[in-house]
Amino acid sequence: MRILYEWPPTRSQRARWALEELGLDYESHPVKLMEGEQNGADYRAIHPLGVVPALKANGYTMFESVAVVMQLIDEHPEKTLAPPPGSPERALYYQWCTFACAEMDPALMAYFDNAVRPLEAMRPPGRQHNAEFADYGRRDFALRAEALSKALRGRDYLLGPAFTGADILIGHSCFMAAHLELIGDYPILQAYHGRLKQRPAYQRSYES
Ligand SMILES: N[C@@H](CCC(=O)N[C@@H](CS)C(=O)NCC(=O)O)C(=O)O
Structure with missing residues (x-):
């Protein structure tokens, strides 16, 4: 199961919107920014800068909202949320x-x-x-x-x-x-x- 590390309203909503637009299953892990959860060792092991979003998926863990959106879309070309590579x-x-x-x-x-x-x-x-x-x-x-x-x-x-x-x-x-x-x-x-x-x-x- 994918896990989205997020905390609205922030750039983590880009990743959530892509997951929702693609109709993918995911679990939300709210990273409580106001309580400093992003600075704890557990979250720093996922994102070295302690910011959201990050995504744990099958076979990889990644961060950077733009990269996450592009990766999810590329995994699902049948949803046609991106033009063909090279076009x-x-x-x-x-x-x-x-x-x-x-x-x-x-x-x-x-x-x-x-x-x-x-x-x-x-x-x-x-x-x-x-x-x-x-x-x-x-x-x-x-x-x-x-x-x-x-x-x-x-x-x-x-x-x-x-x-x-x-x-x-x-x-x-x-x-x-x-x-x-x-x-x-x-x-x-x-x-x-x-x-x-x-x-x-x-x-x-x-x-x-
Ligand atoms: N370039 C990163 C920026 C991520 C970022 O800075 N996220 C902010 C919220 S928009 C954050 O988590 N800040 C945590 C904090 O300020 O402690 C991305 O697009 O994913």
């Missing part, structure tokens, strides 16, 4: 999947850490908010939100009419941007997030 569509799929962790996460986390994250949850403890760094995060987010809005103009999903794993990954960035009240200036992105929120698997992952 032109696959190039865009890789592009947007990695855009989620390489571009969206740092911008959103810079804003979150410096403007929103409760001080008692700051890592390392004692870190303070910083208005200048928060502003960098907001500006970095704006550039990326504009790029996504351009890519999504006239299409339902990032790759066109078909929903893929790239939408799961960028969809989480939209969830974060909505949570941080950064998405309001980007109507195309907001409408896209609205479409994603209609999906039953999204609702099971984000609203349960």
